[in-house]
Amino acid sequence: MSNVSPRCASSVRRVPGLIQSVERATAVLHVLATRPEPVGLAEIASTLGLAKTTVHGLVRTLVAVGAVEQTSDTAGYRLADDPFGARKNQWDLNEVRARAMNWTDALAARTAMATQISVLGGKQVRIVHDVLSANGVGLPSLRTGQIVPAHATALGRIHLAFDVRLARELGAGRLERFTHRTITDGAELAHELAEVRDKGWACGCGDFDPEVATIAAPVRDQGGVVMAAVGISGAVDELCDSSGTPRSALLDNVIGSARSISRAMGHGQLP
Structure with missing residues (x-):
């Protein structure tokens, strides 16, 4: 059963005037912030109700900018120790x-x-x-x-x-x-x-x-x-x-x- 907050789950719903990709990336960060262990793509996609390919693109970008880290076995993702630090x-x-x-x-x-x-x-x-x-x-x-x-x-x-x-x-x-x-x-x-x-x-x-x-x-x-x-x-x-x-x-x-x-x-x- 998902333990993601209602705020996180609702954050991927389109709000008029907001940028969808930013909403979704923020939702991914919320998911990772609620988990003590690394989270796989499938679980992130299921939690947010998004296609796995969409989540993969979001996570790949978050890794590239230093906000998210991929585990050494590449099976999961977690927030970076310093997600807003220099790149x-x-x-x-x-x-x-x-x-x-x-x-x-x-x-x-x-x-x-x-x-x-x-x-x-x-x-x-x-x-x-x-x-x-x-x-x-x-x-x-x-x-x-x-x-x-x-x-x-x-x-x-x-x-x-x-x-x-x-x-x-x-x-x-x-x-x-x-x-x-x-x-x-x-x-x-x-x-x-x-x-x-x-x-x-x-x-x-x-x-x-x-x-x-x-x-x-x-x-x-x-x-x-x-x-x-x-x-x-x-x-x-x-x-x-x-x-x-x-x-x-x-x-x-x-x-x-x-x-x-x-x-x-x-x-x-x-x-």
């Missing part, structure tokens, strides 16, 4: 690098600046691909394999802006100062990250190295989650004007590259 560990870094490489190389050629692709691993921002600038100006610490401070570079602030939990945790602790422009106050960092989310890009002028500026934009996966950041670095007076605002041509190039890489990762494409 950064599910991306193949070699694939990210391969799909982004052509665009970062082109970005370096168009701007004559050093370019980088970064990902978030745990609490660390790691450079996974870089291209040296034509004149050699840029941050030596923004090279492939390097770890960079999340709060003190544009690349890092892109990641923090879209990982609110990590940003809150980082902002509650001690923020290391690298230059007099480094943000070291948690409230100021939170305000800056809110602006990054609103604008869709980040800029840092001399906050990690007093003579170097960085501009970055988010790279999104098929579902819209920020999976990486692409950016450029160079001399402060080349990237920014006297007010610290990024030069529009460079900013447009970075944003355009981020969108192109996102499309290459499936963002904005129909399944």
